[in-house]
Amino acid sequence: MPTTSYVRPEIGRPDIATALVEEVTSGDPERLRDAGAAVLAHWESAPWPEGLASVSLFHGTDGTSLLVYAQFTADTEDSARTAFEALRPDWRALGYEPGEPAAFRLYRRVQPTVLPDPLPPVGCYPAAFFAMRDGETARAWVDGLLGTEEKTVGEDRAYPGAIAANFHVSADDDGIFLLSEWASEAEALVHIKAEIEPLLEYMGQAEAGAGRRYEFHATRTN
Numbered sequence: 487m488p489t490t491s492y493v494r495p496e497i498g499r500p501d502i503a504t505a506l507v508e509e510v511t512s513g514d515p516e517r518l519r520d521a522g523a524a525v526l527a528h529w530e531s532a533p534w535p536e537g538l539a540s541v542s543l544f545h546g547t548d549g550t551s552l553l554v555y556a557q558f559t560a561d562t563e564d565s566a567r568t569a570f571e572a573l574r575p576d577w578r579a580l581g582y583e584p585g586e587p588a589a590f591r592l593y594r595r596v597q598p599t600v601l602p603d604p605l606p607p608v609g610c611y612p613a614a615f616f617a618m619r620d621g622e623t624a625r626a627w628v629d630g631l632l633g634t635e636e637k638t639v640g641e642d643r644a645y646p647g648a649i650a651a652n653f654h655v656s657a658d659d660d661g662i663f664l665l666s667e668w669a670s671e672a673e674a675l676v677h678i679k680a681e682i683e684p685l686l687e688y689m690g691q692a693e694a695g696a697g698r699r700y701e702f703h704a705t706r707t708n
Contacts (some may be wrong), residue, residue, distance in 0.1 A: 488534045490526060491705045494608050495542045495555065497652045498595045502539060504563060505590045505654060506556040506570040507626065508665055509613070509698070510582040516550025519571040521580045522703050525552070529706045535569030536560075540707040544611055544700035547671055552582060553613055555665070563589045563657045571623055588615075590654035590663045594628055597650045599642040610671040612678065614664045614697025621659030628653045628662060639681065647673025653707050664697070671699055 497602055513521060525543055537560030544553040556573060558566040577584040584669035618624035630655075635643070647669040654663040 488530075488708050489567065489706055490530065490544040494702050495540055495705050495707075497555075497650070497667075498504055498592065499539070499557065501559050502557045503560060503591070504566045504657065505592065505663075506541055506554075506557045506558065506566055506587055507654075508554045508570075508574070508585040508587040509551060510554075510577050510585045511551045512583040513546075513550045513657065514581050516589050517581050518545055518549050518552075521552065521582065524580055525554075525575050525705055526706070529573060532572050534708060535572055537565060538573075538708065541573055542705040545703050547610065547699045547701060551698055551700075553611075553698075557645075558606055574706040585699065586605050587643045588661065588663070589657035591657060592652060593625060593655045594632070595650060596632060596643065596653075598644055600644070601649065605649065606647075606669040608667045608702060610668040610670065610674045610675050611700040611702065612664075612666045612668065612697060613700055616664070618656075618659070618661050621655060624655045624659060624662050628655070635681065645673070645677050645681075648677065671701075674699060694705075 522543060522545060523650065529541060536557045539557045539559050541554065541556040544555065546552065556570055560566055567587065591690055618627060649667040649669060651664065651666045652666070656663070666674070
């Protein structure tokens with residue numbers, strides 16, 4: 487039976503074939519917690535879709551956005567999209583502008599060579615979307631970004647507070663979704679300013695920006 491958990495989702499699960507992602511914006515910071523509770527209540531009352539492994543909710547640290555990350559074991563994008571629709575609340579009734587749900591597949595997950603033991607809780611999830619011409623370009627862009635990073639800072643990726651970076655390529659090959667995991671927003675911001683923004687400029691994606699930063703709220707899992 488599905489349960490609600492406050493344990494962060496395992497993004498690198500080997501049994502996950504497809505992730506459906508939706509970012510909703512323009513919310514009222516004063517209504518953020520109420521909106522989060524309403525989303526969870528909707529998930530708990532809705533029938534559990536076949537093939538859904540988990541669905542997670544994240545709060546924007548600026549108080550104006552929410553991120554939904556749903557993991558499906560089914561490899562069929564159409565079935566995942568159909569199932570995802572049952573999970574979508576009436577965003578406008580909650581004071582948010584609906585996003586455009588998109589299907590992604592995890593392409594590369596990178597972590598520092600040495601991680602603290604025990605692993606600290608993830609305090610911040612920077613998230614960003616990048617448009618791409620096609621799948622080959624998308625995968626080459628990720629490989630190039632990581633290769634450039636390794637040349638400049640080394641393969642160890644010994645950034646204070648870094649836990650993981652999860653690069654997803656869209657199912658229709660026209661975009662990338664990056665969801666990173668950091669111990670704190672302050673440490674994530676240092677990295678974004680010092681490393682990510684210069685790399686995006688070098689890779690020709692400066693206009694896309696570094697995205698938004700999120701905190702984990704809850705997961706509904708089977």
